[in-house]
Amino acid sequence: MSYQVDEKGFYGEFGGAYVPEILYATVENLKKEYLKVIESEEFQKEYMALLRDYVGRPSPLYLAKRMSEKYGCQLYLKREDLNHTGAHKINNTIGQILLAKKMGKKRIIAETGAGQHGVATATVCALMDMPCVVYQGALDVERQHTNVERMKMLGAEIRPVTSGNCTLKDATNEAIRDWCCHPSDTFYIIGSTVGPHPYPDMVARLQSIISKEIKEQLVEKTGRDYPDYLMACVGGGSNAAGTIYHYIDDERVKIVLAEAGGLGVETGHTAATIHAGSLGILHGARTLVMQTADGQIIEAESISAGLDYPGIGPMHANLATQHRATVLSINDDEAVKAAYELTRLEGIIPALESAHALAALGKMNFRKEDVVVLTVSGRGDKDVETYLSHKEMAGEYGNF
Numbered sequence: 098m099s100y101q102v103d104e105k106g107f108y109g110e111f112g113g114a115y116v117p118e119i120l121y122a123t124v125e126n127l128k129k130e131y132l133k134v135i136e137s138e139e140f141q142k143e144y145m146a147l148l149r150d151y152v153g154r155p156s157p158l159y160l161a162k163r164m165s166e167k168y169g170c171q172l173y174l175k176r177e178d179l180n181h182t183g184a185h186k187i188n189n190t191i192g193q194i195l196l197a198k199k200m201g202k203k204r205i206i207a208e209t210g211a212g213q214h215g216v217a218t219a220t221v222c223a224l225m226d227m228p229c230v231v232y233q234g235a236l237d238v239e240r241q242h243t244n245v246e247r248m249k250m251l252g253a254e255i256r257p258v259t260s261g262n263c264t265l266k267d268a269t270n271e272a273i274r275d276w277c278c279h280p281s282d283t284f285y286i287i288g289s290t291v292g293p294h295p296y297p298d299m300v301a302r303l304q305s306i307i308s309k310e311i312k313e314q315l316v317e318k319t320g321r322d323y324p325d326y327l328m329a330c331v332g333g334g335s336n337a338a339g340t341i342y343h344y345i346d347d348e349r350v351k352i353v354l355a356e357a358g359g360l361g362v363e364t365g366h367t368a369a370t371i372h373a374g375s376l377g378i379l380h381g382a383r384t385l386v387m388q389t390a391d392g393q394i395i396e397a398e399s400i401s402a403g404l405d406y407p408g409i410g411p412m413h414a415n416l417a418t419q420h421r422a423t424v425l426s427i428n429d430d431e432a433v434k435a436a437y438e439l440t441r442l443e444g445i446i447p448a449l450e451s452a453h454a455l456a457a458l459g460k461m462n463f464r465k466e467d468v469v470v471l472t473v474s475g476r477g478d479k480d481v482e483t484y485l486s487h488k489e490m491a492g493e494y495g496n497f
């Protein structure tokens with residue numbers, strides 16, 4: 098048995114492609130083409146060259162000494178925050194735009210939450226000279242203002258979405274609507290391991306460079322090519338999928354995922370889908386969804402725009418249900434405190450999303466010799482205003 102996708106596009110009972118009739122042929126065609134293209138020598142050559150020379154890979158694997166001391170383990174940080182555009186998202190957008198070009202598509206659309214995927218998409222569209230439309234919830238347009246300006250500067254058109262609670266789910270709805278109107282000439286670059294098959298598998302493969310590098314870097318640093326623990330935050334699940342990809346069926350490696358608890362799972366003001374969700378269909382996949390008894394989506398709530406989503410990728414829904422992964426719910430205040438802690442102990446300001454993974458460290462029981470690899474999915478430049486306005490959550494680190 099494997100935790101990877103099966104040939105029908107399912108992870109256990111999760112996944113599949115539940116799309117409107119009008120998108121059927123487009124999704125089928127993508128399903129037929131994606132592996133052929135991604136595994137071709139020509140694609141791999143272009144993709145790897147761009148990851149090296151444009152993104153700045155390999156990203157460092159850094160032994161965080163003061164944090165290791167504090168949490169009683171050997172903590173290595175996988176520094177996706179150092180990538181061009183500031184997060185792991187660019188690994189995926191470079192791959193998808195190369196695929197779009199090879200499939201003859203003329204126009205790119207994307208959804209974005211915090212704006213990191215929007216920026217990464219606008220960036221590769223500038224690079225490849227393709228028109229780009231980004232859908233973003235109106236609330237996120239407001240709270241992630243600098244990313245909006247970056248996308249505009251890069252030449253993308255931003256379309257603020259005012260339905261629902263004006264966040265990522267609503268932006269995704271609008272992007273899918275656009276795709277339905279232009280199924281033949283438009284390529285939809287999805288930013289996470291969500292959406293209809295083959296997207297979750299395609300995005301996981303394009304992010305799997307993270308664990309490929311971890312393997313090589315761990316040999317060099319510890320003499321062993323696997324860690325005891327892998328830790329990452331999950332919104333839709335792409336940085337986590339990349340982090341665990343080459344270890345997913347290796348039971349020596351424990352997987353710990355951190356989802357956004359918001360004000361707390363029990364308060365109902367939460368984005369912790371694996372804790373609070375039930376089986377449903379969202380954005381083309383069968384997965385865990387936060388919903389009412391009659392199937393209406395419950396709006397997600399998190400301080401972190403990148404995790405503010407009422408669904409979860411089918412890979413992670415399966416890992417959690419099968420108990421392959423331990424999933425912790427991290428509340429807003431715990432994430433903010435963890436971000437301040439990393440900033441003061443290691444001189445690294447992480448993205449609010451990544452801070453959820455960092456906060457999970459305090460809930461673990463490590464042995465001193467345990468090798469722990471935690472992915473810092475992005476940098477915190479976009480979140481500085483939020484950090485400053487929530488100083489009171491930072492405890493001892495907030496006195497300045």
Ligand SMILES: *Cc1c(COP(=O)(O)O)cnc(C)c1O
Nearest residue numbers: 213289332333334335336450475
């Ligand atoms: C988008 C984003 C996330 C959440 O998305 P995943 O697909 O779950 O990785 C996490 N961290 C950062 C920095 C992001 O930009």
